[in-house]
Amino acid sequence: MSPHPPLILQSLSIQGLISSSGGGGGSTASGDAGSSGASRAIVKDRFKTFNTMFEELHQKQSQWTVPDTELRESLILAVAEVLLPAYRSFVKRFGPLVENVKSTQRYVKYTAEDLERILGEFFEGKNMNDNKR
Amino acid sequence: MLKTITIIYELHASYYLFEADTRSKVLEESLQKLGVEKLSKDDVQKLQWEVLEAKIGNWIHFMRIAVRPLSNLFTYFIFIFSFKYAIVLEQVKLLFAAERKVCDQIFEGFDSLGDQCFAEVTTNSIFMLLSFGEAIAKSKRSPEKLFVLLDMYEILQEIHSEIEILFKGRACTKIREAVMGLAIQLAQTAQETFGDFEEAVEKDATKTAVTDGTVHPLTSYVINYVKFLFDYRSTLHQLFQGIEGDSSQLASVTMRILQALQTNLDGKSKHYRDPALTHLFLMNNIHYIVRSVRRSEAKDLLGDDWIQRHRKIVQQHANQYKRNAWAKVVFLLIYMTTIWLAAFLDVIEETRGCEMLECLTHSTDLYLYRLRE
Numbered sequence: 228m229s230p231h232p233p234l235i236l237q238s239l240s241i242q243g244l245i246s247s248s249g250g251g252g253g254s255t256a257s258g259d260a261g262s263s264g265a266s267r268a269i270v271k272d273r274f275k276t277f278n279t280m281f282e283e284l285h286q287k288q289s290q291w292t293v294p295d296t297e298l299r300e301s302l303i304l305a306v307a308e309v310l311l312p313a314y315r316s317f318v319k320r321f322g323p324l325v326e327n328v329k330s331t332q333r334y335v336k337y338t339a340e341d342l343e344r345i346l347g348e349f350f351e352g353k354n355m356n357d358n359k360r
Numbered sequence: 361m362l363k364t365i366t367i368i369y370e371l372h373a374s375y376y377l378f379e380a381d382t383r384s385k386v387l388e389e390s391l392q393k394l395g396v397e398k399l400s401k402d403d404v405q406k407l408q409w410e411v412l413e414a415k416i417g418n419w420i421h422f423m424r425i426a427v428r429p430l431s432n433l434f435t436y437f438i439f440i441f442s443f444k445y446a447i448v449l450e451q452v453k454l455l456f457a458a459e460r461k462v463c464d465q466i467f468e469g470f471d472s473l474g475d476q477c478f479a480e481v482t483t484n485s486i487f488m489l490l491s492f493g494e495a496i497a498k499s500k501r502s503p504e505k506l507f508v509l510l511d512m513y514e515i516l517q518e519i520h521s522e523i524e525i526l527f528k529g530r531a532c533t534k535i536r537e538a539v540m541g542l543a544i545q546l547a548q549t550a551q552e553t554f555g556d557f558e559e560a561v562e563k564d565a566t567k568t569a570v571t572d573g574t575v576h577p578l579t580s581y582v583i584n585y586v587k588f589l590f591d592y593r594s595t596l597h598q599l600f601q602g603i604e605g606d607s608s609q610l611a612s613v614t615m616r617i618l619q620a621l622q623t624n625l626d627g628k629s630k631h632y633r634d635p636a637l638t639h640l641f642l643m644n645n646i647h648y649i650v651r652s653v654r655r656s657e658a659k660d661l662l663g664d665d666w667i668q669r670h671r672k673i674v675q676q677h678a679n680q681y682k683r684n685a686w687a688k689v690v691f692l693l694i695y696m697t698t699i700w701l702a703a704f705l706d707v708i709e710e711t712r713g714c715e716m717l718e719c720l721t722h723s724t725d726l727y728l729y730r731l732r733e
Contacts, residue, residue: 273692280689288685291640292574298647302678306686313693350640352572 270321274334277317281337285345292352299350307346315339460526475529482527483535490538497545503560506553507588513546514595547599554613557585562620573641575648576628582621583652586614590657611661618649636685643677646670 293299318335325334337345460478493512496505516539527535561582570576589596593610600609625645632638650670653659659667 277689277692280692284685284689287634288636290572291637292572293640293644294574295644295647295651298643298674302643302681305678305682309682309690310686310693313690317693352574 267324270324271334273317273321274325274336277314278334278336281342281345285348288349289351289353291350293350303346303349306349307343310346311339311342314342476531479527479529479531479535486527486535487538490542493542494545497542497549501549501553501556503553503557503585506550506557507592509546509550509553510592510595510599513543513550513599514592516543516546517595517598550599554617558613558617558620561617562623564624570628570641573632573637573644575644576625576641578624578628579621579645579648582617583649586617586658587652587656589614590661593657593661611663614658615662615666618653621649622646634684636681639677639680639684643674643681646677647674650674 293302314337318339322335493516496508496512499505520539520543523536523539527539561578564578566578589610596610600613625642629638629641632641650667653662653670654667
């Protein structure tokens, strides 16, 4: 058997993906993935969770302050360097699973460029009243 | 003619005490007209800070000019018509020098008598000036007064050589010793004020809310204070050298004050509920300290090692902020990608071996490493 940790193979999402692939026989992987209700539900949940978490972080940390311009920019860059590649990879792999669903915008709400632009608003010391999001 | 006058005045030498007493009163009255007051320790403590500062400014001014001899103006005029008829002068800088000159002229050839006459004339006035400095040195200590103590100490050091010349001779010993004693007292009080300030910084418990994690008012106050200290760098070196013989004392005092500040900030940072904001606050404040030091004379004194060590601390807090704020959301993203790739690799593993699995492991480790850095 593979050197994979057993825990991963026992994951519900793994079982969903594998059973779809296995059940499809000669079908293409993407086609099978697209028809899997279980895996699609998991992906939707992850997108919604990410969106919520990001919006909460934005609202909270926009009120924080880093008065030194150079320090603020380097801090935002450090966050972007980790967040944006992970998000791009996530959207690339799982975006297709929700692209035919009603209200797609509820899931893939942001592009990576959107995230980058919003990160630029962090640490500016906005008051709660100023936040219009 | 000149010799005749000289002989006449020699005959009156025995009356110098009476005359000295008269001129002493004249001198005191002149000083009072100029606003010099005798103040006790309690008087000083009751004064509002602004009033006290103005009086101290006057004191420094008078001490600076009082001992600047301008002996040329009065030589012939006073000698011819004698001190009885000298015009009462309205400026301190002429008073002492003129008195010295008068006594020297009258008692030419009798140096000890001239010294004694001058001592009698000036003792009350100089002690009036010194008593103000003494009251400051003995009054309740506060951080703001440190600079006043240093100003006074500085002027006493500055005029030291002139004091020695003007108040020469055995008769003026008490005056010279009083000036030296005041300098020592000012130095001691200044040192104690340093210790007080360091303790006050560490224990500052003001509840100023810095809800956005920015630079705390205590930080900017202490940094400004340290900057002012460095305006007195040469005076401070002299002050510490004189007492402890250690010219690096200023560096260690400054480091202790900055360390006390950081200790206090650590305490204040614990009031935040969000650990990410805790580290953001510490990052902001220590960065402010480091940047201020790098842009001031403190840079040379504290040294590059101190600066680099504290820049690392800033970076550590930035990393801690990043981990606390973002690790969860980033892991949410890479976990799904990891699962997907693992599933994919399970399917193709029989034909491709472990190459892609190793690539996956490396990629995942890279993410985790960047979160941890």
